[in-house]
Amino acid sequence: MAPGMCAWNGAWHAKPGRGVIDGGDALQQEAAGRGDDDLAEKIGGDGLLVEILSRVPYKSLVRFKCVSRRWRRVISHPDHRNLLPRYQIQALAGFYTDYHIQSYDRQSMAHRFKAVPAPEPPPLIDPSFSFLPKCESLYLRDSCNGLLLCRCWKLNERKAFKTFNYVVCNPATKKWVVLPDSTWSRTKRPYLRFDPAVSSHFHVFELVQELVDYEEGDTDLDFDGDGHVLGLKVYSSKTGMWTEEIASRWGIDIKIQDGPESHLLAMESMVAVVDVEGKNWRTIPLPHKEGSPLCGAYPPYASYQEGFIDMSQGLLHFK
Template identity: 40%
Template sequence: MAPGFKKGAKDSPVDKITDDILADIFSRVPYKSICCCKCVSTRWRDLFSHPDHRKKLPQPLAGFFHKGYNKNRFPSEAQYFTNVSGKGDPLVHPSLSFLPNYDSLDILDYCNGLLLCQCCNTSDYVVCNPATEKWVDVPATEWSSEAQARIGFDPAVSSHFHVFEFIDEEGWGIAEEEQHDCFNRIEALAIYSSKAGGWKHQNFDGFEFAVFYDSRSVFFNGILHVATSEGFILAIDVEGNDRGLVTIPIPPYNDDVFVDDIFLSQRQLCTACVDRSQLTVWVLEDYKSEKWTLKHNASLLELFGEGYRGTVISFHPERNCIFVVCGHENTLMSYDMDCRKMCSICQLERDCQPKRVKTPFLPYVPLYSEPLADGN
């Protein structure tokens, strides 16, 4: 609460500050303090949601894009958006109806307010900002129909973005008898720059790894980080030059456990491992020395009850909180690591059990401040 401000006071000095000035002050306040400020008064709460000030103010996690599959429904696979509160109409309509001339789109990835989508019948990409309803068309490569694509974007650096295509041996055209033992080994990388307006590609000579289907990646400090099948994180810059490898912490007593997702929370790379008995959360403390710190562990029995194991789908971007899907009805839950409290958000129902191995959940934080470079 601001100095000199008393709740209920009629002639508080703060009352004389205009909304524009308050919004400018709040834009410099850390996220955790913002959450407290919203509780001070009705005026302050409304200030954060007002369209005239959203461009200046940090936005909270709004919800998740995710897929569902039901063989008795047409189309059998559908896209959903679930609010993080579990209540109310979706903040974003998952059909992205503001995009013209796109009858069927697949949402592939999310990064800092932008969605990477792919047109199902042409394989062309569309990068869009649902908060501003702006979009940019990205032409497909000859490998786009088979490649795994990710997006990199940092609005604090530039309004331009990059699309990364990971192309396996089969997609690259290597004959089956000449392929390596590593299944779906990535042979090449193609990178699109919205600033340059074109693609460039290069081979992964000397690297043997695969990228898990629908695994989460993280774009941070100009580097794309993606988990691989060989137990390490591939870190690569937008030019495709800086190829770093970071080993992922895996419990030594569980050879069958692998980590296929990485996350970003409070400006640190994080990962979570669910083994036979416990949930462990790790944070990369030092990038150069690959030092991971065990941040949290909890018993699966205490969290979910006997016979259940949850799947960690996301970390909260600004809090010590993770999101988990658990049970036959795919219950979306949040787990506060500080108070060790699990809260049920909503049931996603069995439709959100896809025909593939797992459902990709993409967290969404609205971005109102930046237009897309050369966007529509």
């Protein structure tokens, strides 16, 4: 063994000193604008702080952005995203349910929230959405990564429901955004898309479908049609505006798969995909369909209705 090997005195680990949590030298250097400090020290120190912060609840983590510049940098750094608690995982997961209350002359909606798994004590969630601006009738239409999309109906002067606003809210923070007035048509079907890992902005899609016959006297306010998709409009919270209607560029007939899980469109054993700007339109064959990379990996299905499709953590799942 070379004698030099034994001269180790911790030099390769820089000088951890008191820099792990308080920022120490690194902090002063940053404050003085003298540029980067010793990289090894920075990585070593941040690693420990990340370890600690990975063990606090999400709410504490958000609060701690306010401790110092270094803490904010460590908490907000994209490399730490998967190591630190995230809202969807640490906070609350559950189901909101709507149910109708029918009285003599009108129907109203009530809402329930069921957290999964049921925490003890129950979460401080107000399922009546009392934090939202007042509306005559509120319908939940979609949810995505912690945000909810509702239709908030207004009465016009003849006491008839004609116009509404989409409201996107975060029940955990009780913040909400009211979208511009919309006029209801049974050919439109709304969806919410929000991915905090990509952007803090959300998008609301309104798929425009072919008008199909419906029964006279059908008064269900929030029944959305089931015709073929003709195109869509997109609202972006960044611009605060709806786009013009963009005609479908899928090239084939796409019909919305019915059922509560209809986040994506599936028909002809295809998943139809469109990006948030309405620019990129494509279809993905389902696993049992010829042309799919997974063809043969699954037993054939009698029809698409047996499949279940949804997104989770950036992956498309098919069952």
